Amino acid sequence: MTIARLASCLSIAALSAALPLSVAAQDTPSVAFVPQLIGIPYFNAMENGGNAAAEDLGMQFIYQGPVDANPLDQLQIVESLISRGVDAIAVSVLDASAIAPLVDSAASQDAILFTSDSDAADSGRPVYVAQATDEGLGFKLIDELVARVGDDATIGIVSGEATASNLNAWIGFMRDRVAAEYPGVTLLDPEFAGGTAERAAQLSTDLIAAHPDLDAIIAVASSTCPGVAQAIETSGKEIMGTGYCSPNTARAYLKSGAFGFTVLWDPYQLGYLTVWAGKQLIDGAGFAAENEVPTFDAPVTFDAETGILLLGEPFVFTAENVDDFDF
Amino acid sequence: MAQLPALVDGVERLTDMMQAPPDAFVQARGIGKRFGALTALRDVDIDIRAGEVLALLGDNGAGKTTFVKVLAGAHVPSDGTLRIGGDTVRFASPRDAADHGVATIYQELALSENLKVAENIFLGHELVRPVLGVPFLDRAAMRARVRVLLGELDAHIPDIEAPVGSLSGGQRQAVAIARALNLDARLIIMDEPTAALAVAETRKVLNLTRRLAESGRAVVIVSHNIADVFEVADRMIVFRRGRKIAERKRAETDPDEIVALITGAHPDARVADQP
Amino acid sequence: MDDQSGVGRDLTLAAACVAAVFLFALLSPAFGTAGNAATVLRNGYELWLIALGMTLLMAMGAIDVSVGAVMGVTAILTGQALLADLPLGVVMLVGPAAGAMLGLCAGAVVVWGRIPAIVATLGLFGVFRMLIFLVLGGQWLSGLPADLTRVVDWRAAGVPAGLLIVALAYGAAWVFLRRTTYGPHLLAIGFDEDRARLMGLAVTRVRLATFAASGALCGLAGVFYIAIYRNVSMTIGADIALEAVAAVILGGTPIFGGRISLVGTVLGVLLLRILQNGLLLIGVPSLWQTVVTGALLLGVLSAEVVLRRARTGAA
Ligand SMILES: Nc1ncnc2c1ncn2[C@@H]1O[C@H](COP(=O)(O)OP(=O)(O)O)[C@@H](O)[C@H]1O
Ligand SMILES: [Mg+2]
Numbered sequence: 001m002t003i004a005r006l007a008s009c010l011s012i013a014a015l016s017a018a019l020p021l022s023v024a025a026q027d028t029p030s031v032a033f034v035p036q037l038i039g040i041p042y043f044n045a046m047e048n049g050g051n052a053a054a055e056d057l058g059m060q061f062i063y064q065g066p067v068d069a070n071p072l073d074q075l076q077i078v079e080s081l082i083s084r085g086v087d088a089i090a091v092s093v094l095d096a097s098a099i100a101p102l103v104d105s106a107a108s109q110d111a112i113l114f115t116s117d118s119d120a121a122d123s124g125r126p127v128y129v130a131q132a133t134d135e136g137l138g139f140k141l142i143d144e145l146v147a148r149v150g151d152d153a154t155i156g157i158v159s160g161e162a163t164a165s166n167l168n169a170w171i172g173f174m175r176d177r178v179a180a181e182y183p184g185v186t187l188l189d190p191e192f193a194g195g196t197a198e199r200a201a202q203l204s205t206d207l208i209a210a211h212p213d214l215d216a217i218i219a220v221a222s223s224t225c226p227g228v229a230q231a232i233e234t235s236g237k238e239i240m241g242t243g244y245c246s247p248n249t250a251r252a253y254l255k256s257g258a259f260g261f262t263v264l265w266d267p268y269q270l271g272y273l274t275v276w277a278g279k280q281l282i283d284g285a286g287f288a289a290e291n292e293v294p295t296f297d298a299p300v301t302f303d304a305e306t307g308i309l310l311l312g313e314p315f316v317f318t319a320e321n322v323d324d325f326d327f
Numbered sequence: 328m329a330q331l332p333a334l335v336d337g338v339e340r341l342t343d344m345m346q347a348p349p350d351a352f353v354q355a356r357g358i359g360k361r362f363g364a365l366t367a368l369r370d371v372d373i374d375i376r377a378g379e380v381l382a383l384l385g386d387n388g389a390g391k392t393t394f395v396k397v398l399a400g401a402h403v404p405s406d407g408t409l410r411i412g413g414d415t416v417r418f419a420s421p422r423d424a425a426d427h428g429v430a431t432i433y434q435e436l437a438l439s440e441n442l443k444v445a446e447n448i449f450l451g452h453e454l455v456r457p458v459l460g461v462p463f464l465d466r467a468a469m470r471a472r473v474r475v476l477l478g479e480l481d482a483h484i485p486d487i488e489a490p491v492g493s494l495s496g497g498q499r500q501a502v503a504i505a506r507a508l509n510l511d512a513r514l515i516i517m518d519e520p521t522a523a524l525a526v527a528e529t530r531k532v533l534n535l536t537r538r539l540a541e542s543g544r545a546v547v548i549v550s551h552n553i554a555d556v557f558e559v560a561d562r563m564i565v566f567r568r569g570r571k572i573a574e575r576k577r578a579e580t581d582p583d584e585i586v587a588l589i590t591g592a593h594p595d596a597r598v599a600d601q602p
Numbered sequence: 603m604d605d606q607s608g609v610g611r612d613l614t615l616a617a618a619c620v621a622a623v624f625l626f627a628l629l630s631p632a633f634g635t636a637g638n639a640a641t642v643l644r645n646g647y648e649l650w651l652i653a654l655g656m657t658l659l660m661a662m663g664a665i666d667v668s669v670g671a672v673m674g675v676t677a678i679l680t681g682q683a684l685l686a687d688l689p690l691g692v693v694m695l696v697g698p699a700a701g702a703m704l705g706l707c708a709g710a711v712v713v714w715g716r717i718p719a720i721v722a723t724l725g726l727f728g729v730f731r732m733l734i735f736l737v738l739g740g741q742w743l744s745g746l747p748a749d750l751t752r753v754v755d756w757r758a759a760g761v762p763a764g765l766l767i768v769a770l771a772y773g774a775a776w777v778f779l780r781r782t783t784y785g786p787h788l789l790a791i792g793f794d795e796d797r798a799r800l801m802g803l804a805v806t807r808v809r810l811a812t813f814a815a816s817g818a819l820c821g822l823a824g825v826f827y828i829a830i831y832r833n834v835s836m837t838i839g840a841d842i843a844l845e846a847v848a849a850v851i852l853g854g855t856p857i858f859g860g861r862i863s864l865v866g867t868v869l870g871v872l873l874l875r876i877l878q879n880g881l882l883l884i885g886v887p888s889l890w891q892t893v894v895t896g897a898l899l900l901g902v903l904s905a906e907v908v909l910r911r912a913r914t915g916a917a
Contacts, residue, residue, distance in 0.1 A: 191887070438797075
């Protein structure tokens with residue numbers, strides 16, 4: 001991993017050199033979104049949603065992030081955006097503990113720092129634009145899966161980095177749901193594949209060998225989806241794959257039957273909502289309990305106590321509806 | 328009368344040429360070598376003849392190894408010309424020198440100690456049978472040739488499959504010499520061949536050195552050991568501070584004079600001490 | 603070329619593999635099955651190929667840490683050749699050819715740039731990864747057709763073609779090392795590059811050829827990657843250079859060069875993969891697997907130091 005780190009520093013340097021020049025001079029209010037890493041379809045879709053919102057709302061939108069999910073690189077990018085005079089900056093947080101000081105330093109430079117997609121709850125951020133609650137995601141996946149493979153199933157979990165707090169939160173709620181509602185279900189301890197698809201495939205293959213009675217495997221990190229699916233296809237066994245996988249990543253596997261369904265939200269809409277929230281903050285308009293957002297069918301709820309602006313219910317993608325999405 | 332100095336000069340050159348018969352295998356003229364600001368060799372003239380052992384002597388840093396490396400193609404000289412076997416040569420690599428019949432056995436650096444005896448003897452000059460351009464080793468032929476070579480040298484190496492690193496110092500010198508013979512070298516250069524050897528082994532290597540010369544090859548030996556040199560060399564050249572300061576036939580000198588030349592006590596050594 | 607200690611290492615490794623197999627089979631009924639054995643081997647294909655190139659480089663006193671990114675680039679090219687419906691024979695050649703070119707680039711930078719191999723290839727790793735990023739353009743290559751998968755998993759008399767190809771690569775390397783001038787030249791350069799030059803070897807040519815050969819093997823690994831995983835993401839190959847170096851060192855080819863053990867590398871990769879598979883099957887969390895690998899490597903290396911000290915002390 002050290003090699004990847006050094007190399008990513010090189011590319012970060014190259015990328016930040018390519019950042020647009022100071023945006024402070026322009027009159028249109030600007031919103032930036034800093035993803036966990038660039039170059040994956042999920043965040044590309046958020047970028048597209050953000051661009052659409054910026055157009056609809058008359059804003060300038062900036063999208064900039066690290067090439068591999070490295071917290072330090074992300075912080076550097078956030079700092080540079082603050083000093084460039086961006087009005088509002090949304091971050092999909094990699095390291096929650098490092099965000100709090102940045103929220104203050106942003107405020108002192110007339111910028112607003114808030115979170116989107118991944119939160120830093122105790123950082124003093126004014127709002128967290130949430131795709132879904134961790135609870136909603138954990139429960140939804142287990143409910144949908146049990147409905148398909150039965151309430152006496154044995155289920156394996158393949159996750160990404162063991163330190164990713166959002167992934168661990170989802171796994172926690174999956175366990176809670178199983179303990180509370182499905183006593184017959186065996187949920188195995190998660191295996192951690194790190195970031196590579198080949199490792200996810202190898203872990204899944206080994207899981208299948210270790211548990212001949214395995215009924216399903218959950219790919220928790222999007223990077224593990226292809227590996228899990230590939231291992232299931234190769235095994236030729238009646239095992240259902242699922243996970244938090246984007247339609248583009250899962251499409252082939254949903255159609256081949258290796259995946260029964262996947263659970264996620266629409267990152268395009270999340271990106272749109274993020275820019276809308278940025279505009280509300282810049283305008284000093286704040287959020288009501290229920291908010292009308294342009295192009296959204298249903299009102300968007302805001303919980304003043306937790307500061308969470310919630311996109312809505314998680315979405316279930318299946319072989320039937322997957323072609324309606326492109327991310 | 329004005330032409331007299333020129334005439335004297337001409338006669339001197341003529342006698343020089345008679346002293347250095349045209350059959351000198353190597354004729355080095357005005358060789359100089361600089362490493363940046365440091366002048367390691369300055370205006371060195373040396374003839375090396377077939378059938379003779381020539382010893383190069385001098386204090387540490389006098390320039391012996393540098394001169395040897397010029398002969399061996401490892402250094403390109405900064406000045407001067409080199410004629411070998413009648414051709415003016417300009418070696419770009421040790422390989423060039425080897426192709427002109429020059430083989431060098433470096434102090435401590437002659438062999439690849441991780442490889443076997445035969446591999447070392449043939450390294451870079453293996454006997455091959457190309458198949459589709461791939462140089463397949465002709466191992467049987469090489470083994471046979473190794474036995475002949477080692478037999479010729481009367482060297483006792485019980486296991487030719489052993490890595491050279493496991494051999495004694497004398498055995499390694501024998502392997503290095505066998506390598507030079509195999510290259511059909513006409514000039515064999517040995518830099519400090521006896522430096523790390525026990526007495527009995529030193530004897531053997533010196534015998535070998537004589538035998539090489541008697542077989543019609545030109546041999547250059549660099550050594551610090553005056554006794555060894557007087558046992559084996561026909562002619563001696565002393566270096567000091569990058570210059571050749573003296574050339575003596577063995578019959579015309581004695582160890583005391585050579586030591587005085589090396590240490591700088593001899594009057595002839597003073598030329599090198601001038602700036 | 604293998605001296606006594608090399609053979610000793612091979613035996614130790616083989617014994618470790620056998621011991622691990624017995625232990626895991628005892629602790630997990632799932633481990634000893636034919637299916638699982640096939641899985642362990644199949645999971646080793648890319649690492650075997652990349653570690654073979656790494657073995658040659660390390661025997662030469664060099665190293666290439668960009669191998670994972672080379673596998674990434676060649677996997678993408680292979681995937682795109684597959685999508686473009688090129689004949690399968692061509693698809694399989696694209697990766698090795700491109701890999702050889704990238705390896706040659708690395709070699710050229712090391713040889714003519716006079717930059718230490720680890721530094722030069724670290725820089726290239728960044729460049730190649732950027733290349734992957736630009737080519738993928740943020741999208742994953744996924745759900746690729748299974749044509750290559752069928753080739754690799756096709757069985758001749760019960761032996762998968764993938765394993766045969768790996769064996770063929772090692773066999774060819776063995777022939778070149780033991781039966782042609784390449785072997786002694788490679789090891790002489792690994793022992794002492796300057797001395798090899800003094801002895802008249804074409805050092806530059808051998809070094810370039812070895813980097814190119816390693817690159818071609820990474821390219822072949824890219825083909826296997828596509829065959830087995832049928833997708834490419836940004837992080838492809840992030841860990842494989844370290845795994846390969848670990849396997850080579852475990853196998854007894856020293857990092858300073860001058861000695862080589864192909865058998866050792868074969869066994870080193872096998873041991874790594876058996877441990878990864880077996881530990882999971884007996885219920886050790888995957889997080890601990892890297893710790894075990896690291897401990898194993900440190901153990902072998904320090905045992906070696908102790909043994910060497912004992913030997914030189916005795917001599
Ligand atoms: N490659 C080199 N670069 C710079 N200086 C050198 C090099 N090789 C030799 N020298 C210098 O040239 C001088 C002569 O060295 P050398 O020929 O090795 O002496 P000798 O072999 O007589 O002991 C010494 O001062 C030495 O430091
Ligand atoms: Mg010397």
